[in-house]
Amino acid sequence: MSLHDDAVLVLDGYDERDGDQAELRRTYLDHVAGHPDGMWKACGAGHLTASALVIDPGRGLVLLTLHRKLRMWLQMGGHCEPQDATLASAALREATEESGIAGLTLLPGGPVRLDRHPIPAPCNWHLDVQYAAVAPADATEQISEESLDLRWFPYDEVAGVADASVVRLLDRTRARLARGR
Template sequence: MTTLHDDAVQALRGWTVSDADQAQLRLDYLAHLAEQPEGLWRSCLPAHITASALVVDPAAGRVLLTLHPKVGIWLQMGGHCEPGDRTLAEAALREATEESGIAGLRLLTVDGRPVPVKLDRHQVRCTGKDQPENTHLDVQYIALAPAGAEEMISEESLDLRWFAYDSLPELTDVSVRDLVALGEKLTA
């Protein structure tokens, strides 16, 4: 049986990279996993792999973002891997489903398998605001919402809203804007 660690390595190695920056991030992620057998767990410091998914409703030309309570900006759904996750894609889909409240989400696939669309390395304080920052090595997917999907806010979010691709809120960073542009392109 393949472990989550093995799946992460396979997912990253099998992913077709879009540019030189993403290629370097992939090499950095793979080096992290080679050096850290526990590199997918929150307890692995100063860095660990996370999984996220941008929820897209292609028919309506919109994306669902969450106002994150710890960082105060609008983000895609995502978070830490958990022991029950068998694959990174499964972790991303679980997070998207939990945080959006939408049943029936499915990940964008290539040749029948879910693949990452983007990598993003960022600093966070997931161990507590009085603790040093650590690094999330985020593997990002696209989750397709069923037509007419209705969100339901969870305890992990201050707010949850749909936004048109070209009408994102001011409180989004360049990484989220790039992910939304990619999501629009890949689901057109």
């Protein structure tokens, strides 16, 4: 199965009842149906990306990266690569590379949410498929070349440092943790 096929399966199975998320799900499915290259950075109409919010639920902490280019506190994530077999593996790879933490595990249940945001030319959009990754108890982060800084934030401090998309991702992640799935 190709990464493109996996994306269709993941998006078909993404079952969020929220109206905005349902609309984005349809937009993503239409995009991959209309763009065979829609998984790759080279797709001028935009492309799917994969990200993961790194959390330590036991301590109520989130690891954010101060993105080198955007100069914003964000979750780990980025472009799909040819070696990525699934969106989940792309999100986990990105989270591991950008956090330097070995042994991350994705929260069960598939993507936590979808987020579509404009990007500068030559592309138009990132269609981000967002997961959550749980850090092991002994996690030690290490700054990558894509980051200016990495920092653990208590849940209640995230809204003061990150934009609304990260706050929404954290809210959905916490809701999933509370539901136990």
